[in-house]
Amino acid sequence: MIRRSRSRGDRTRASLTRTVTRVTLGAAMVAAGIAHLTTQRQEFQAQVPGWFPLDEDLTVVSSGVVEIALGAAYVALPRHKRLIGGLLAAFFVVIFPGNVAQYLEGTDAFGLDTDRKRLVRLFFQPVLVLAALYGGGWLRRSRS
Structure with a gap:
């Protein structure tokens, strides 16, 4: 098997x-x-599953703070992009059950007002996980 190294332009x-x-x-x-x-707080509260043990507003505020912190760090700290990308991917995995609950419970929020729209949204979450990993440098072809 012959392996070609990627050109500098490709890298x-x-x-x-x-x-x-x-x-x-x-x-x-x-x-x-x-x-x-701020503006979408009630929409996000509607997405918190009924079985989740914390208050909906506390959940929304906490997740909002985490999103701001991870997002800002991902942009501002490129030296730590691998760590932050991994944490962001994990965050997307952790919140996924809420998306599943929204589908199963038929909760309308953010224009997701049909089962079909809520189902399609579920397939977008893995894209976010992959984007976080890719942006963090986790998904790189090996240099040969």
Whole structure:
């Protein structure tokens, strides 16, 4: 098997793509976190599953603060992008049961007013996990 090493241009494009992914996802997380604390607070409260043991508002405020912190760190601390990307991916995994509960309970929020829309949303969560890992440098081709 013959392996070709990637050219410097390929590595530069991949690095740029990872950086754009990291900054875009980080900025989106900051925006979502701010929305948790302000204009969309009630919408987010509606998404907290009935079985979750904490108060809905406390859950929304706490997750908003975490989103702002992770998003800002992901953008502002590129030296730690691997760690933060891993933490962000874990965060997306941790909140996934809430998305499943929204589907199963038929909760309307953020325009997700049909079972089909809520189901489609479930398939977007793995994309966020992969984007966090990719932007953090976890999903890189080996250098040969």
